[in-house]
Structures are given as C-alpha cells and as structure tokens.
Amino acid sequence: MxxxxxxxxxxxxxxxxxxxxxxxxxxxxxxxxxxxxxxxxxxxxxxxxxxxxxxxxxxxxxxxxxxxxxxxxxxxxxxxxxxxxxxxxxxxxxxxxxxxxxxxxxxxxxxxxxxxxxxxxxxxxxxxxxxxxxxxxxxxxxxxxxxxxxxxxxxxxxxxxxxxxxxxxxxxxxxxxxxxTVYGSWGRPDMALYKFVDLIERGEPIEIYGMGRMRRAAxxxxxxxxxxxxxxxxxxxxxxxxxxxxxxxxxxxxxxxxxxxxGGGEPVPLLEFVETIERHLGKDAQKIMLPMQKGDVVETYADPALLQALTGYVPKTTIDETVREFVEWFREYRRT
Incomplete structure (x- = not known):
C-alpha cells in the first residue's frame, strides 16, 4: 500500500x-x-x-x-x-x-x-x-x-x-x-530516558521532578x-x-x-525507572529532587480495552526490556 x-x-x-x-x-x-x-x-x-x-x-x-x-x-x-x-x-x-x-x-x-x-x-x-x-x-x-x-x-x-x-x-x-510516554532506540534527546542515560553516563546529576512521586506507564x-x-x-x-x-x-x-x-502495563514510579537505568548502565545517578513543573501531571496510565477489542493487541514490553534496548543503542550510537 x-x-x-x-x-x-x-x-x-x-x-x-x-x-x-x-x-x-x-x-x-x-x-x-x-x-x-x-x-x-x-x-x-x-x-x-x-x-x-x-x-x-x-x-x-x-x-x-x-x-x-x-x-x-x-x-x-x-x-x-x-x-x-x-x-x-x-x-x-x-x-x-x-x-x-x-x-x-x-x-x-x-x-x-x-x-x-x-x-x-x-x-x-x-x-x-x-x-x-x-x-x-x-x-x-x-x-x-x-x-x-x-x-x-x-x-x-x-x-x-x-x-x-x-x-x-x-x-x-x-x-x-x-x-x-514512548521510549526506544533513536529516541528524542528531550525525553527523560535519553536525558537520564546521557547525564548518568557523563557523571552529571539528573533532575527528578515531583520529588519522585510521578508515575508513568511507558x-x-x-x-x-x-x-x-x-x-x-x-x-x-x-x-x-x-x-x-x-x-x-x-x-x-x-x-x-x-x-x-x-498503551498497556502498570505505571512505574519515577524513582524505580531511574533505578532500572542505573542497573543497565552499571552506574549510580546523582539526583536533584525538584517540585512538579507547570504542565506536568502526576500519573499517566492507559486503559487498553478498546485497542484490544479492535485489534486483539495490547503492548506488553516491560520497562526493563525498553531501558536495556535503549542503553545498547545509545552506547553504539555515541561510538559512531
């Protein structure tokens, strides 16, 4: 087509x-x-x-x-x-x-x-x-x-x-x-996963908004x-x-x-998301805790029932798999 x-x-x-x-x-x-x-x-x-x-x-x-x-x-x-x-x-x-x-x-x-x-x-x-x-x-x-x-x-x-x-x-x-909250290889540099991986790799601190209370179903x-x-x-x-x-x-x-x-899957607390990044990078993050920014919401979480009814499909890739895939791509991309 x-x-x-x-x-x-x-x-x-x-x-x-x-x-x-x-x-x-x-x-x-x-x-x-x-x-x-x-x-x-x-x-x-x-x-x-x-x-x-x-x-x-x-x-x-x-x-x-x-x-x-x-x-x-x-x-x-x-x-x-x-x-x-x-x-x-x-x-x-x-x-x-x-x-x-x-x-x-x-x-x-x-x-x-x-x-x-x-x-x-x-x-x-x-x-x-x-x-x-x-x-x-x-x-x-x-x-x-x-x-x-x-x-x-x-x-x-x-x-x-x-x-x-x-x-x-x-x-x-x-x-x-x-x-x-879509993540993966070739992602945008302004998104949290890219920013966190980049900063942690360089040994620079990351900013955690909402004092870590935010939850996202990536x-x-x-x-x-x-x-x-x-x-x-x-x-x-x-x-x-x-x-x-x-x-x-x-x-x-x-x-x-x-x-x-x-969308699909349970929302992941922001601090758990950061811990997953740290595990796949093999490095600890320096964290700066900050209040919520204007325009942000505390939690996003999809009901996938309509998608499943129309297509028989619900996204199932875990945040662990998503972070691992991104880190592998990021390190390879930076080497090129």
Whole structure:
C-alpha cells in the first residue's frame, strides 16, 4: 500500500516508516527537520530510510500548504499517518507560537488535503496529555478531555476535535491514537530516558521532578508501531458507534472517527525507572529532587480495552526490556 507519514524523520515516524518499508509498502515521508533538537539525529534516521527504493522524502513544513498539497496530490496515499508535531510539554511555556502553527495550522492543512483526496484511512497522533489532571486511572477514551494543563495537550485536543468535524462532514475514516510516554532506540534527546542515560553516563546529576512521586506507564516504540499498524487495518465505519468495553460510557460519535489509547502495563514510579537505568548502565545517578513543573501531571496510565477489542493487541514490553534496548543503542550510537 501507499502510506504518507508526516514526521517520518522523527522518533516514532522513523520506526513506523522503517517497519512499513520492511513490509514492502511505498512511503512518502514528509518532515520539516526543525531544530527543536539536534537535526543530525533526524538526518541520521532519514539516511537509513533513504536506503530503500520504496521511500520518497519531502523536506517541508506542514504550514507550507502548497508544498503539502503538491506532495499529497502527486503521491495519492491510501493511508495517512500524521505524526509531525511540535512536541514537549515544557517547551510550550517558552515557545507557544510553535505549537499553534505546527500542531493546529499544520493539521488543518493536512485535513484539507485529505478532504480533497480522501485516503482509505487517516490516522492522527494524539497524546495521553489530553486527559489533563484527570485522577481517575487508568485513562479511558470515554473520559472527558476538556481540561488540558499544557498548551501541547490543548493543541492535540484541538487536532482531535478538528479531525472529528472533518470525519463527520466529509466522511473521512479517521483514528486518533493517544500514546503514553514512548521510549526506544533513536529516541528524542528531550525525553527523560535519553536525558537520564546521557547525564548518568557523563557523571552529571539528573533532575527528578515531583520529588519522585510521578508515575508513568511507558510504551516501547515497537509496541506503539504495532498498535498503529493494527489500527490502520481496522478502518472505522460511518454510523457505527464506538463501544468502549470497559464498563464506562461509550463514545457518542457516529462519524467514521474514533480515539484509541495505545498503551498497556502498570505505571512505574519515577524513582524505580531511574533505578532500572542505573542497573543497565552499571552506574549510580546523582539526583536533584525538584517540585512538579507547570504542565506536568502526576500519573499517566492507559486503559487498553478498546485497542484490544479492535485489534486483539495490547503492548506488553516491560520497562526493563525498553531501558536495556535503549542503553545498547545509545552506547553504539555515541561510538559512531
């Protein structure tokens, strides 16, 4: 099949695209190569993808509607996976304009392209951050997501709302998948696992926010990719309500649209996460304990019941396996 993957040179986009190419699909990658973090890491990922004859790459911003329309129209994708976004909760405190332009305007341009040339299935990356400060865990899709506590989450909620309206008005089969703290090789340097491993390796202290009380149910990137691909095959149908098999209220939409958690497993306390890193590095961390930062939430934890009902799949890779895989990659990458 023909897949358009936005953000193909990003962390998740790279792993998804490599998997698609390994299965002999054609992929159009679309990425702005923004300097949010070291561009050389994005270039290294993209160079690996470019080794495949089935990969075509366009370097442009989603805000550039003409470039996006031209790429989309010439490729005519059957499935679109929209991963490109301005990520990060804390970065939004200093650069809010980037979140509006990349996440809201960029997503709008993609929705317009999908309206003009409808794909078989449009999948849009959302985030567990849309659940805000909700204290009822695990987070289920039927929970209200009206009270985001970061601009990043607010823009992702906006993307969900816009995509629902387009699914309803233009009958575009759409799935918004909410992921939960994704880790793995080729990860982003601004994420906790990368930062902690890097600093501990160099003998520098790490900052522990929330005084170590935060808990996260991390998802291995390979498990996330598996979930995305299984959802891609489970195309939502118009007029068929999404029943959430967790005993809570079902989603009321009858548009060909749904939101689905991709996550699983028990949340891990932050200090236990650090101890796992220390064990695989064979080094102790110097810890600086700090209060919660603005925009953070204490706990994220996915209810995977809907994902399992739709695909028969629940992510199962443990945090121990995830950390081990990342440490092995990190040390090899630093040697090259």
């Amino acid at each position: 023909k897949f358009l993957v936005t953000g193909s040179a990003g962390f998740i986009g790279f792993h998804l695209t490599r998997r698609l190419l390994g299965e002999r699909h054609e992929v159009l990658g679309f990425d702005g190569m923004t300097p949010y973090y070291d561009v050389s890491l994005k270039q290294a990922r993209n160079a690996i993808l470019c080794e495949s004859q089935n990969y075509r790459f366009v370097e442009a911003m989603l805000e550039d509607k003409a470039a996006l329309d031209e790429a989309y129209e010439s490729f005519q994708p059957e499935v679109v996976v929209h991963l490109a976004a301005q990520a990060g909760v804390r970065y939004g405190l200093e650069h809010p304009d980037l979140y509006i332009s990349a996440n809201v305007v960029g997503t709008f341009n993609l929705l317009e392209a999908a309206r003009a040339h409808q794909p078989r299935h449009l999948l849009i990356a959302s985030t567990s951050s849309v659940y805000g400060g909700n204290e009822e865990v695990p987070f289920a899709e039927a929970e209200r997501t009206d009270f985001p506590v970061s601009l990043y989450a607010a823009t992702k909620k906006a993307c969900e709302a816009m995509s629902h309206s387009y699914a309803h008005l233009w009958k575009i089969p759409t799935t918004c998948f909410r992921f939960f 998802t291995f990137v390979g498990d996330l990719v598996e979930g995305i691909l299984r959802l891609a095959d489970a195309v939502p149908e118009e007029g068929k309500p999404v029943a959430v098999p967790n005993g809570r209220d079902s989603l009321s939409t009858v548009a060909p649209w749904r939101a689905v958690n991709i």
